[in-house]
Amino acid sequence: MKNIAIFYASSTGKTKFIANELSIHLEELKEYNIQVTGTEYMRDYSNIIFGISTWDGGSIQEDWKEIWDEFCEIDFSNKNVAIFGLGDQKKYPDKFVAAMKPLYDQLKSAGANVIGFTSTEDYNFKYSDAIEDGQFVGLVLDLENQSELTTSRIEDWVKSLKKDFI
């Protein structure tokens, strides 16, 4: 597995923590905080993991808002892309990890091959925009309510990505 990078943003450090955990599990992984590097370097990788958290009743995290217009200009065709999202299913049961959806939609319309869908089993929420064909559009983590499941969720997800990333 080569030429792989993770791009994330994080308001309180939780998404950053997960990005760090992922980089422990994936070799040759470059890690970029988009608050620092923006969209720079995104075009350089053929395998990309994006990390996003949901804020303010279903919105994308603020650093993602800052780069969104530029992000929408990037062509992701011929790239394998996976998304992980953080949210709080107990406090925001109707908007759980909603921010993954605009990211997913944009990546699809920009030509990306989006991989790494996961089961919605073992979560407890009312509604999430981030579901397509009965599955989450990426890895979903809830450090507020299910931190004890985080390690096994990451490990299972990384295994599936290793099969699909070229």
Ligand SMILES: Cc1cc2nc3c(=O)[nH]c(=O)nc-3n(C[C@H](O)[C@H](O)[C@H](O)COP(=O)(O)O)c2cc1C
């Ligand atoms: C003011 C506020 C609004 C939030 N809104 C949502 C939401 O609409 N949906 C959701 O799933 N999580 C929501 N969350 C939970 C965050 O997504 C969660 O805490 C996440 O881990 C934050 O990650 P970060 O610190 O890396 O940005 C919200 C948290 C706060 C403090």
